[in-house]
Amino acid sequence: MSVWALGINHTTAPLDLRGRFAFALDQIEPTLKGLRSSLARQPEATLLSTCNRTEIYCAGDRSDLGHTIEWLAQHGGVSPALLRSHAYTLENDHAARHAFRVASGLDSMVLGEPQILGQMKDAVRAAEDAGAMGTTLHQLFQRSFAVAKEVRTSTEIGAHSISLAAASVRLAGQLFEDLSDIKVLFVGAGEMIDLAATHFAAKNPKAMTVANRTLERGEKLAGRFGAEVMRLADLPSRLHEFDAVISCTASTLPIIGLGAVERAVKLRKHRPMFMVDLAVPRDIEPEVKDLPDIYLYTVDDLAHVVQTGKDNRQAAVAQAEVIIDAGVQNFMHWLDQRRSVPLIQQLNAQTDEWRALEIARAKKLLAKGESVDDVLEALSRGLTQKMLHGALAELHAGNAENREATAQTVSRLFLRGNLPKEQKER
Numbered sequence: 001m002s003v004w005a006l007g008i009n010h011t012t013a014p015l016d017l018r019g020r021f022a023f024a025l026d027q028i029e030p031t032l033k034g035l036r037s038s039l040a041r042q043p044e045a046t047l048l049s050t051c052n053r054t055e056i057y058c059a060g061d062r063s064d065l066g067h068t069i070e071w072l073a074q075h076g077g078v079s080p081a082l083l084r085s086h087a088y089t090l091e092n093d094h095a096a097r098h099a100f101r102v103a104s105g106l107d108s109m110v111l112g113e114p115q116i117l118g119q120m121k122d123a124v125r126a127a128e129d130a131g132a133m134g135t136t137l138h139q140l141f142q143r144s145f146a147v148a149k150e151v152r153t154s155t156e157i158g159a160h161s162i163s164l165a166a167a168s169v170r171l172a173g174q175l176f177e178d179l180s181d182i183k184v185l186f187v188g189a190g191e192m193i194d195l196a197a198t199h200f201a202a203k204n205p206k207a208m209t210v211a212n213r214t215l216e217r218g219e220k221l222a223g224r225f226g227a228e229v230m231r232l233a234d235l236p237s238r239l240h241e242f243d244a245v246i247s248c249t250a251s252t253l254p255i256i257g258l259g260a261v262e263r264a265v266k267l268r269k270h271r272p273m274f275m276v277d278l279a280v281p282r283d284i285e286p287e288v289k290d291l292p293d294i295y296l297y298t299v300d301d302l303a304h305v306v307q308t309g310k311d312n313r314q315a316a317v318a319q320a321e322v323i324i325d326a327g328v329q330n331f332m333h334w335l336d337q338r339r340s341v342p343l344i345q346q347l348n349a350q351t352d353e354w355r356a357l358e359i360a361r362a363k364k365l366l367a368k369g370e371s372v373d374d375v376l377e378a379l380s381r382g383l384t385q386k387m388l389h390g391a392l393a394e395l396h397a398g399n400a401e402n403r404e405a406t407a408q409t410v411s412r413l414f415l416r417g418n419l420p421k422e423q424k425e426r
Contacts, residue, residue, distance in 0.1 A: 001339060002062045003140060005095040006069060006087060007048075007055030010109050013086040015300050019281030020076035023049040024250040028126035031075075036132055038071055039064050044134035046127040046141070048102075050119050051192075051248075051280040051299050052109050057099065059136035065089060096331045099140055100324045103148035105157060109299070110164060110306045111313055112157040115191065117148050139334060147327040154323065155316040165195035167305040168276045168297070169203060172244050175274050175295055179203040186210045187235065187247035187255070189221045192278050196246045201225045209242070211235050213249070236260040240267035248278035256284040258291075265293055276302075354386045388414075 008018060023031055028047050035056070036042050043060025056068060073083040090098050098107070103120055105112040124141050127133045151157055162170070169179070176182050184205050186193045189212040201208065208227035212218030215231055222229040230238065232255065239245070239260055249255060256275075261284075264273065275296040277284040282298070289296040362379045366372070391414070394406045 001059060001136060001335070002091055003057070003059050003095045003136060003335065004062055004065055004089065004091045005055055005057045005098055006065060006072070006089050007053055008083075008087050009053035009055075009107070010300065010303070012088060015280065015282070015298055016286075017076075017078070017082075017086060018052075018054065020078060021049070021054040021072065022051075022252075022280045023047060023054065025122055025126060028123060029130040032127060032130040032132045035068065035071060039067060044137045045132045046123055046137055048120060048123040050116065051278065053102075053107075055102075057095065057137060057140070059134060059140075062091060092335070093328050093332050096140060096143075097324060097328045099144045100147045100327050103144040104151040104320055104324065105148070106151075106317060106320060106324075109303055110162065111317070112159070113163060114152075114158060115163075115195075117145065118191075120144065136335070136338065140331065143327055143331050147324055150323050151320045155319040157313060157316040157320050159313065159316070162306045163195060163199075164278060164299060164302050164306060165192065165199045167302045168196055168246060168278075169199045170305060171276070171295075171297060171302075172200075172274050173203075175272060176243065179205055181206055182243035183207040183241060184209070184244045184246065185235075185239075185242035186221075186227075187232070187245065187283065188212060188249040188279075189214070189217045190248060190250070192248040193246065194221060196248070196276075196278070197221065197225050197227070200244075200246075205244075236263075240264035242273070243271070244274040244276075246276045246278065247283040249283055251279070251283060252281055254282055254285045256288070258285050258287045261288045261291060261294060265291060268293070351387070354383060358382045358386075
């Protein structure tokens with residue numbers, strides 16, 4: 001049994017390639033079922049997909065890794081060679097360390113950001129719903145969550161961090177002299193837009209509007225901030241009204257096209273428009289960035305902004321790594337013990353079979369009128385003979401060297417309190 005991980009993230013793959021492998025939360029369950037059905041041995045599997053990463057964790061035969069790369073490449077419409085050139089594969093302690101670092105926010109674009117922990121928990125629940133979680137991955141992720149909690153409470157890893165949402169406000173402040181004079185449009189109603197709206201609301205903009213495909217969900221978010229709500233279908237005709245547009249939806253295709261933005265620029269008479277595309281895959285066509293008076297930023301463009309304060313957190317990173325090291329060692333010790341489980345199960349099954357045979361024989365003797373003492377004596381003798389038969393046969397078989405090794409093993413197993421002094425010292 002091996003634990004392995006296959007993934008791409010913001011440090012190994014460009015935004016457009018990551019977009020090909022982005023999965024909405026409701027896609028994880030069917031995707032995992034499709035992956036596992038394509039593998040002969042049906043390994044335990046979990047899929048984590050965020051704007052910065054897509055990772056598959058499995059517990060099973062490592063030979064499945066090559067097939068998984070091919071399957072994932074086909075799903076994303078790229079060649080296996082291209083995916084391999086941007087992917088990383090990790091096994092056992094390296095896979096565990098990576099999972100613990102991801103959960104703790106050490107592998108995020110925003111060092112120490114807390115959102116990833118909730119996203120991992122959502123991924124685990126989706127894997128459970130898909131019937132893809134087993135004992136090994138359950139242990140891996142529960143230990144990941146425990147390590148992340150200890151890192152949060154024992155270090156200052158989250159101190160001074162700047163989220164992508166906060167970075168958006170900071171960049172907007174560099175373009176507009178007074179954020180209280182701008183109108184902001186939020187496209188989508190998920191967690192990232194919620195965070196962005198919270199940060200912008202703190203600057204008291206002139207107006208805030210939420211556009212969402214589902215009007216009810218948009219109204220719920222807009223109501224918290226005293227914002228207007230509009231249908232996503234109305235966006236092209238109203239885009240020119242807004243000075244800042246923050247978009248993050250689960251759409252697989254861009255929802256704000258070049259033509260719509262060109263028309264908005266003309267209607268705005270070339271007043272600048274600030275746009276942030278936090279979605280993976282993109283919500284805004286990349287060509288929009290080349291338009292005059294448009295300032296478009298993607299999640300990757302925000303990377304240098306969120307590095308502010310990173311140096312102040314390096315001491316906390318070192319402390320977090322110590323906690324993670326201990327967590328990895330404990331998990332690997334548990335995993336090593338799990339490798340003995342099949343043998344233990346076979347031993348228990350064998351001894352249960354012997355016990356059942358001897359009890360059945362004892363009942364027959366009692367039914368024939370044999371004395372209880374004689375029956376108990378026969379039962380105990382029968383059990384001990386069955387248990388010792390294999391060891392005694394090995395002691396009489398093979399060459400002298402093998403018999404000596406067997407003798408030492410048998411002594412450790414059956415004569416724990418009576419080992420010769422020279423064997424105790426070995």
